[in-house]
Amino acid sequence: MSAAKHSQAMHFHARAGENVRNPVLQRALQKAKPLFVGKRAKGIAALADDGLEFEMLRTACEGIRNRTLADLDVWLDIFEERAITSGAEVLWARDGEEVGRLVVDIARRYGVTKATKSKSMLSEEAHLNEVLAKAGVRPVETDLGEYIVQLAGETPSHIIAPAVHKTIEEIEALFAKEHGRPVETRTSADIPDMTREAREVLRQHFLSAEMGISGANFLIAETGTAALVTNEGNGRMVTTLPKVHVVVTGIEKIVPTLEDFATLMRLLPRSATGQTISNYVSLLTGTKQPGDQDGPEKTVFILVDNGRANLLGSPYQDMLRCIRCGACMNHCPVYFSLGGHAYGWVYPGPMGSVLTPLYTGIENALDLPHASTGCNQCGSVCPVRIPLPKLMHQLREEQVERHLRPWSERLALKAWAWVAGQPVLYRWLTRRAVRYLNWLADDAGRIRIFGLAPGWTAGRDLPVASGRTFHELYKARK
């Protein structure tokens, strides 16, 4: 699969180590985590003021997504038919490469030299910026976070806060360079000025681009509509001002009705940022109408598979319910220790640990399903109740079944299974083992370096147990 080519997910271990030791990254992450968690908690708690509660809404949202997926062929059919009736064109792309070809084609047809983009994770799957640049079209990211990341020549490290890994000093250096001015000393009091500066530069891009590219938070089948949820207003700009609007989105994003959309909107912003509603919720249908003074003359939907259809009817179908709110990563201790880039592909955090192996090949992302403490914070905050830890577990089992684990681990597991079947030998060996562990520990009762598997103690200490086996303790109590 083409996605595997660009995935860095096999370097998870190496990157994880680097990132844990990167003080700038750690500072940025430690600042963000309590904010994300606190805001969501407040947003969810406020549901009670209106006599609503999280679990009841979650059941409704889960149900909407499940019902859509259960008849996805039908809903896609209805969506396509109604989108075309309203004046849009609907194209289909099997993978990221096909997305690139289709967008470049449209750009050529309409003489496009610049495309403004509102956040679309799927365009990251397709490496659309690279492809456009090669074809002579300048892609300009317009979500402030995406803009920062693009200036840095990086990819987003979070699906809703793309530049969460960047400190103000780093951003100032990027702005000074791109906007052609000297670097200044910046504190948080300067953030409004910096935002203003980006607003002015990007405004000129909005006005001059011939093409706008957006994702879609949802596709509404009833009306053939793309729903776009943003706070900055860049989503409105790129879908209103350029003469061509291209929506690049996954085939799983469909919801049947406007009512279903309204239900999902009670949890999406709350789960993402704690907001009761995002500043702009735009429902875009068809093209500029007779008499309209603004709006695109041409609207094209590109509906992308890139591995999604294969999950239907598989043990991983639950994952297709995902509405990309980011709550799972915002509550993940692993994510906040490592940052999003460690995950090596488009999607970080728990949802990425499931999606990356599924979309790029299980054999290309062996570490990700293990990047979990098993705390199930992600599973408990997910607004569409995706059992993320269970899916990671399934992926691990599949690694074992497909003999994808390293030979040392496989051998060790075989040896363990054999020993565990010999009670006398087992007791004798475990007695030796606990005494050995006890001997390894320092005065504080912690093992600093564990010689048999040094990786375990590379970033943490192992607290030592009592030095007696369970059997011994049990006997002593009797």
Add this chain to the structure above:
Amino acid sequence: MTAKRDILGRVRGGVGKGDFAGRRAAAEAVLNARLRGPQPTISDGLIERFRVKAESLASTVDAVSDRKDAPAAVAAYLSANGLPMRVVVAQEIESLDWSGCAIVSAARGAVDSDQVGVTACFCAVAETGTLMLLSGPDSPATVSLLPETHIALVDTSRIVATMEDAFALLRAEREAVPRAINFISGPSRTGDIEQTIVLGAHGPCRVHLILIGISS
């Protein structure tokens, strides 16, 4: 065409059911049923709820008793905030007496240099303090988007409880959905630099609402 065939083939395989026509008819029935999910119970009056929520989203709110008083309220806001008395207005409110309040108004889509845009709205949602604007020849989307200040006239008789109610009103009054339905909840904002919220990202920096139909 082959991409579509491949993808839909895989989707059909994954869905694993036959009888496409029967399922399609069932889906159409779902579309017509318009079933709602859990609805909020809104305890305050709708107008009060709308006002409180809108203010919590950093909009400012004023009120007048009659539509014809709106230009005076706009003029008062402009002068209080040191803004020019020159505005772009959506055609649907063009006929109000702007010049009588010393406001120079242009009824058209907005351009980059317009500093103030004045619009009406299709309706407003009390649950979240949100405006619902429909694009159309008399209500270009740019007027609520490009100027730094957006002033909206909100008819209090058109404040509904929820987004679902707003959709019901849309279905009742319009044949088809417009090109753009914009739900607007306060000034644009971003938190992308160190998670610090700043008002005025790409859209308006200030949103001022004038409620119509409140006698003082």
